[in-house]
Amino acid sequence: MLERELFFAAALVRAEGLQSLAGVWELNVSKSRFTPGTEVKSQTRIYEVTGNQVKQSTDSVDSLGRQVHNQWAARYDGREYPLEDNPDADTIAVRETGERTGVTTLKKNGKVVQTVTRTLSPDGKTCTFEYKGTNSKGEKIDNLLVFEKR
Numbered sequence: 001m002l003e004r005e006l007f008f009a010a011a012l013v014r015a016e017g018l019q020s021l022a023g024v025w026e027l028n029v030s031k032s033r034f035t036p037g038t039e040v041k042s043q044t045r046i047y048e049v050t051g052n053q054v055k056q057s058t059d060s061v062d063s064l065g066r067q068v069h070n071q072w073a074a075r076y077d078g079r080e081y082p083l084e085d086n087p088d089a090d091t092i093a094v095r096e097t098g099e100r101t102g103v104t105t106l107k108k109n110g111k112v113v114q115t116v117t118r119t120l121s122p123d124g125k126t127c128t129f130e131y132k133g134t135n136s137k138g139e140k141i142d143n144l145l146v147f148e149k150r
Contacts, residue, residue, distance in 0.1 A: 018076060018096060020124045022049040025147035033144040038135065039063040045147060052076045054094065076102065087136040089113055106133070114141060125149050 027043035034040070043060040055073040062068055074081035078095040086092075089106035096102050104116035114133030121127070131143040 018052060018054070018102075019049050020100070020120055021047045021054065021118075021127065023047060024150040025127060026150055028146045028148050031146040033142075035139070035141050035143055037063075037139060038141055038143055041065065043145070043147075052096075080107065088134075108136070 023046070025045045025047070027040065027045075029040070029042065040063065041061040043058060046057045048055040048057075053073065053075045055071065057071040058069065060068040070085040072081065072083055072086075072092055074092055074094050076094050076096050078093055080091040080093045083089050083092050083106075086106070089108050091107045093105045093107075094102060100120035100122070102118040104114075104118065105112055106114040106116070112133070113135075114131055116132075117130045119128045119130075125148060127147045127149070129143075129145045129147070131141050131145070133141055135141055
């Protein structure tokens with residue numbers, strides 16, 4: 001009985017942590033680190049959370065000044081979901097790894113191309129995303145994006 005109660009308590013903590021991700025986040029470019037050629041001038045992310053499902057909408061201005069919009073929706077269950085407007089990947093899988101942490105796996109043609117580690121600060125005001133892997137051009141990516149909640 002205690003094991004079952006601990007399981008549900010852990011699930012509740014993860015759901016509350018995921019709910020903390022909901023809202024509007026602005027990229028702090030000066031605190032972020034980009035692999036040359038992958039810089040962005042600005043980025044706003046909006047997260048909508050329902051249970052363990054997350055919808056992310058992203059509006060960016062890339063290093064050449066072009067407006068870029070993309071979005072995805074997936075459950076934090078580790079399963080693959082399709083991506084339609086990402087040149088680097090065609091599927092996404094997300095899962096919680098702790099109360100304020102998660103991992104995203106991006107695949108292209110069935111092969112892992114990027115892994116993203118998400119960490120939400122204890123106060124819920126800062127969220128970092130560490131991207132490692134390769135982009136659609138085969139170039140290595142090692143980026144740290146720092147977002148602040150609006």
